[in-house]
Each structure stands twice: as structure tokens, then as C-alpha cells.
Amino acid sequence: MVMAQFNIPRELYDRLSQDMNERLQQISAMARQSAQRNDWATVHRCADEILKHDAESAEGFFLMGLVEKAAQHPLKAVEAFEKVLELDAERYDAAIELSSQYVTSLRYEEATRLIARYKSYLNNSPRYLDMAATNYTSMSLSAEAWPLYKKANELQPNIGLFQANLAACAVFLGKIEEAREIYESLLKQNPNHQRNHYQYSRLETATDSGHIDQMKRVLDASKQQPSQNIFMYYALGKELEDLLRWDEAFDYYKSAGDAVTSVSNYNIETDTGLIEKIIDTCTRQWMSTDPNSKPTEVTGKSPVFILGLPRTGTTLTERILSSHSKVSSIGETQFVEVVLRRESGVESIEKMNLDMIEAVAKKDIWLVANGYLNMVDYMLEDTPMFIDKLPYNFLYIGFIAKAFPDARIICLRRNPMDTCFSMYKQAFTWAYKFSYSLSDLGTYYIAYSRLFDHWKAMLGERLIEINYESLVTDQEQQTRGLLNKVGLDFEEACINFDENTAASMTASSVQVREKVHSRSVERWREFETQLAPLRTQLDAAGIRVD
Structure with missing residues (x-):
């Protein structure tokens, strides 16, 4: 003991310890005030000072975690917050911050377990109730997020961010009237x-x-x-x-x-170049070699992948199918791309690039299958089939087909002009970067059309093609045909999909609460003059728009 080693009287030792504790508390308070001002340099200095005096300070590591989070260093933030919980398992703030970093790193199962473990600690912390709920929302778990958002707003009813988050969650859950009231209140305030x-x-x-x-x-x-x-x-x-x-x-x-x-x-050639690389890599010969003959670790669940360009009816199709008693949906996940990137072994901050495609195409495809199924396992319900609906998985149809020989793959198709214009007028925050310029949209659509033709030639009838216009103008017949192709008996609930109470977190989250309508068919013609250059571009590429 320091007291014995230096022969310090206990009274003096206790006073020095008290002074030091008070000093560290002051430093911590200064750090938290600085964090509110986004003064991360000061927070960093405070964390260093605390850890210099106490190398095992949970507070010091917590502050360091906040610094790394602000610097967008998720791996370092995870390390810091995990250290906090190792030192003090009661630190719910570190637990929820850690779950947020797990979400950023797409470690969803770990995030859900952590939130579930610490939810009961949050009853008096509106800030971390809101953060935990937002983490749930980021993982397409809106139903789990709702009570946490509600509790945060009960504790602090006049915080604009909390109210806006509650309203957004209400939309996802189909509570449209409640969302309207909240937004009207928010707009009166600001x-x-x-x-x-x-x-x-x-x-x-x-x-x-x-x-x-x-x-x-x-x-x-x-x-x-x-x-x-x-x-x-x-x-x-x-x-x-x-x-x-x-x-x-x-x-x-x-x-x-x-x-x-x-x-x-943004440079459109980045995306079109990726498409060309996929076409060149995923050939018939590639598809026929190393088929996935090994058993996957998760059995008894058959995936249904719904994909296609955004705004082509992917959400509508998901709602129709997921209304069937034998089908559930895990929503829009990025797990296909995540596992492809991971198995490629290529280190890059890019979402997907040419080197990753080339590398992962050479890997054992069963690793991709098992990796994906292990990632989605925590989300699966007790149904024989589950839907993964992410539009841009159309890029990876070949990998999906090879990894899952029994998977159903459904691709939505819509009039090219309606498709492009529907994307053009949608804020994707800021995914699908090609969609904000009509010229880029045309260029991308041409490349996409080539890719679709490539997959269709390779997979034939295995690639289930659904026409949006046919679906909205002849709903029952098209629904029966779709169910037949997927291997399901007809159920009336699939026609009455608007009664499905499951959450929807897509750009169509409001529309899916309505009956099928054809208001959007041929809508582009109302803007024919403005869209003339796009039509000319598609015509020149041999793409029919009529």
C-alpha cells in the first residue's frame, strides 16, 4: 500500500485520496461539458489525465470511447467501451454506446443481446433509452424500439430529437395518425x-x-x-x-x-465498372464450379430474396408474400454484401469494389452461405421461409444463386421511365448516388439492364421475374402466380396485405398501408418534356420505354 510504503499517516492519505477523487470528478465533469460542445480535443485530454492517475478507471475508458466514436473509429470505440464493462458491469451508458458501435460494425446479434441485457437499467435515462431505440431501428427492429422511444418521451417530453425519432418509428409501424400529430407539434415548435x-x-x-x-x-x-x-x-x-x-x-x-x-x-463509372466486373466474373463456368454441396449450419429455413431497382415494387411484393402464414420477413439487411466483403479478405472502406468481387468469387461458396445464415439467425421467426428484401442485392444474384441452390430469387421489373423517375424524386439519404442526375440514372439503368439480362440468361426460370404494372393492375392473378412459383398455396391474407401490421422501414412505408393502386403507372408521361433527354438516352441503348 502507498500509505505503508511511504509511511503516510492514514488521515493524510485519506485526505489526499479524497482530493484526488474530487479532482478526477472535476475532470470528468469538464470532459462531459466539452463533449456537449463537440470539443473532442478537450475530452481526449481529460480522458488521458484520468487514466494517467488511474489506469483502471472505467470513466477514463468511457470518455476515450466517446472520443473514438466521434472520430468514427468503431473498432477503437468498441475496445474502449468493452473495457468499461469489464471494469464496471453496471455502466449501462457504456453498454448502449457499445451496442451503437456494434450496429455501426453490423454486429447486430451482439447489439441486440447487449440492449436486451441492459434495457431494465434505462428507465431513468431518456438519452440512452432513445439511443437504444435508435439502435433497434437501425437493425430493422422497430417494434422493439417503440416502447423505448415512448418511455424517453415520457421522461423528457419536449426534446425535439426524441419526438422526431418517435414519429419516424410510428410511421414504420403504420401508426400514421400518431406520427401526424407529432410532426404537427414539432413544426409548431420549429x-x-x-x-x-x-x-x-x-x-x-x-x-x-x-x-x-x-x-x-x-x-x-x-x-x-x-x-x-x-x-x-x-x-x-x-x-x-x-x-x-x-x-x-x-x-x-x-x-x-x-x-x-x-x-x-460521385462518378458514375464507379458503379457501372462494378457491374461490368460482376458480369465478367460471374460466368456460366464460374456458376457450375464448386457448387454448394456442403450442409449449412442453419437448417429448416428457406430464404426468399426480393430485389431489383428501388421503387419497382419490391416492398409491395414483400408485403404480399410476408402476409402468408408460412413466410416472415427480416426486412432490408445488408448481410449478403457484408458476408461477401468479409469472405473476400480484401480490406477496404468501400462498400464493394472490383478487388472484392474478384477475390470472393474464388472462395468456397459454402462459406458465404454459412456466414450469411449465421448473421440472420437471430432475426428468424418460426416460419419455413423468410424474406430478405434489399433492392441492390440484384448485384449479387449470381452469388446468392450459387450459395443457396434452393433459394427463391424474385426480381421486380417496371417501366424504365417510371423506374428512373421514381428514383429521381426520392431522397435516399444518400444511397443510390446515381439517382440524383437524370444522365447518371440513364447510364446506370443501361448497365443494370445488361446485368439483369446476364443473370436471366444464366439462371433462366430460377430467376422469378415480376412485372410491377401487372401486379398492381391484376393483383389476385399475379399473386396466385407468384405464390405458385415460390411453392406456396394461395391465402386470402396475401390479397389483404394492407392489413399486415408488421413494420416497414422503406421509402414505401406509408404506401404499404394502402390497397393496391395503379396511380403511379405511366406517371412519367406527366413529365415527358423534362424527361425527354432520359428517354433519348434509353432509346439509343435499345431499351423500350413504351
Whole structure:
């Protein structure tokens, strides 16, 4: 003991210890105040100071975890927060921060276990209730998020972020009226909040110009750059289109797309080059070698992959199928791409690149299958089939088909012009970077069309092709045909999919609560003049738009 080693009187030792503890508490308080100001340099210095005096300080490692989180170093943040829990298992703040980093790293099963373990600790912490709920939402677990968001708002009812998160979750769960009330309250509190205007505009079809006029006043008074007005542009475009004011609507859609493009630093050749690499790599010869003959570790569940370009009816098809008693949905996961990247062994911050495709194509495909099934296992319900619906999995159809010989693969197809325009007017925050420029959209669609033809030639009837226009104009017949191809008997619930209460976290989360309609069929013709260059581009590539 220090006291015995230096012959320090106990009274003096206790006083020195108390002084040091008070000093460390002051440093901790300073760090937390600095964190609120995003002054991470000061937080870092405080963490270092605490750990210098106490190398096993849970608080010191917690502050260091916050620093690494702010610096977007998830691996280092995970290490720090895990150390906190090793030192003090009661630190629920570290547990929820750690779960957030697990989500960032797509370690969803570990994140869900951690939140479940610490949920009961959060009853008096609105901040960490909200964070835990947001982690659930990020993992497509809106139903689990809802009570946590509700509790956070009960504890602190006037926090705009908490209210907005609750409203967004309400939309995912089909609680549209509740979401409307929250957004109306938020906009009364802060009429200038553009993201809330955008979310509010999506809740229903506009019938008058009241909200449009309000948004225009906000926009006119704004001194922000166009890139900071993107959500307002999309909201105005949407409501003006609702009122059939086509030209005005397009002008706002174009303003939004141009604003995104101006700050995105995007090159279309990155995406088209990836498609060409996939076509060159995933050949018939590749498909026929090393078939997945090894048993997978998760058995008894048959995957159904629903994919295609966004806004082509993937969510509608998912809702129809998941309304069947033998089918459940795990929503939109990125697990196919995650496992392909991981098994490639290529280290890169890019989501997917040419080297990864080349490398993973040479790996044992059963590793991909087992890796995927192990990742989704925690999400599976007690049904024979489960749906993974992520539009851009169309890139990986060959890998999916090879890894899962018995999987159903459903690709949605829609009129090219309607497809492109529906993407153009959607804020994807900011996925599908090719969708914010009509020229890039045309270029990408041409490449996508080549890829689809490639998969169709390789897989034939195994690739189930669903036409959006046929589905919305002849719902029952098309639904019966789809169920037959998937190997399911007809159930009336598949026709009444709008009664399905399951969460939907896609751009169509509001529309899926409605009956099937054909309002969007041939909608592009209302904008034919503005879309003429896109049509010319597709025509020149031999893609029929009529």
C-alpha cells in the first residue's frame, strides 16, 4: 500500500485520496461539458489525465470511447467501451454506446443481446433509452424500439430529437395518425425544421396548398446553400405533384437532385465498372464450379430474396408474400454484401469494389452461405421461409444463386421511365448516388439492364421475374402466380396485405398501408418534356420505354 510504503499517516492519505477523487470528478465533469460542445480535443485530454492517475478507471475508458466514436473509429470505440464493462458491469451508458458501435460494425446479434441485457437499467435515462431505440431501428427492429422511444418521451417530453425519432418509428409501424400529430407539434415548435417538413409531407396526399405555402415561406427566408435545403425541395416537389402541378413539382425535384450532385463527389463509372466486373466474373463456368454441396449450419429455413431497382415494387411484393402464414420477413439487411466483403479478405472502406468481387468469387461458396445464415439467425421467426428484401442485392444474384441452390430469387421489373423517375424524386439519404442526375440514372439503368439480362440468361426460370404494372393492375392473378412459383398455396391474407401490421422501414412505408393502386403507372408521361433527354438516352441503348 502507498500509505505503508511511504509511511503516510492514514488521515493524510485519506485526505489526499479524497482530493484526488474530487479532482478526477472535476475532470470528468469538464470532459462531459466539452463533449456537449463537440470539443473532442478537450475530452481526449481529460480522458488521458484520468487514466494517467488511474489506469483502471472505467470513466477514463468511457470518455476515450466517446472520443473514438466521434472520430468514427468503431473498432477503437468498441475496445474502449468493452473495457468499461469489464471494469464496471453496471455502466449501462457504456453498454448502449457499445451496442451503437456494434450496429455501426453490423454486429447486430451482439447489439441486440447487449440492449436486451441492459434495457431494465434505462428507465431513468431518456438519452440512452432513445439511443437504444435508435439502435433497434437501425437493425430493422422497430417494434422493439417503440416502447423505448415512448418511455424517453415520457421522461423528457419536449426534446425535439426524441419526438422526431418517435414519429419516424410510428410511421414504420403504420401508426400514421400518431406520427401526424407529432410532426404537427414539432413544426409548431420549429417551423424551420426542413427534415420534419419532409417527413410530414410523406404521410398523406396533399389536397390543398397550405403546407406548400408554409414551406415556401421558410425556403424564401432561408439564407442556406441549396445543399442545405434538399429535404424541403423534395417535400415541395412531392406535394406539388400531389396537386397535379407537374412543372412546378419537377423544378423542385431537379433542385434537390442538383443540390445532392453538387456535394456528392460521385462518378458514375464507379458503379457501372462494378457491374461490368460482376458480369465478367460471374460466368456460366464460374456458376457450375464448386457448387454448394456442403450442409449449412442453419437448417429448416428457406430464404426468399426480393430485389431489383428501388421503387419497382419490391416492398409491395414483400408485403404480399410476408402476409402468408408460412413466410416472415427480416426486412432490408445488408448481410449478403457484408458476408461477401468479409469472405473476400480484401480490406477496404468501400462498400464493394472490383478487388472484392474478384477475390470472393474464388472462395468456397459454402462459406458465404454459412456466414450469411449465421448473421440472420437471430432475426428468424418460426416460419419455413423468410424474406430478405434489399433492392441492390440484384448485384449479387449470381452469388446468392450459387450459395443457396434452393433459394427463391424474385426480381421486380417496371417501366424504365417510371423506374428512373421514381428514383429521381426520392431522397435516399444518400444511397443510390446515381439517382440524383437524370444522365447518371440513364447510364446506370443501361448497365443494370445488361446485368439483369446476364443473370436471366444464366439462371433462366430460377430467376422469378415480376412485372410491377401487372401486379398492381391484376393483383389476385399475379399473386396466385407468384405464390405458385415460390411453392406456396394461395391465402386470402396475401390479397389483404394492407392489413399486415408488421413494420416497414422503406421509402414505401406509408404506401404499404394502402390497397393496391395503379396511380403511379405511366406517371412519367406527366413529365415527358423534362424527361425527354432520359428517354433519348434509353432509346439509343435499345431499351423500350413504351
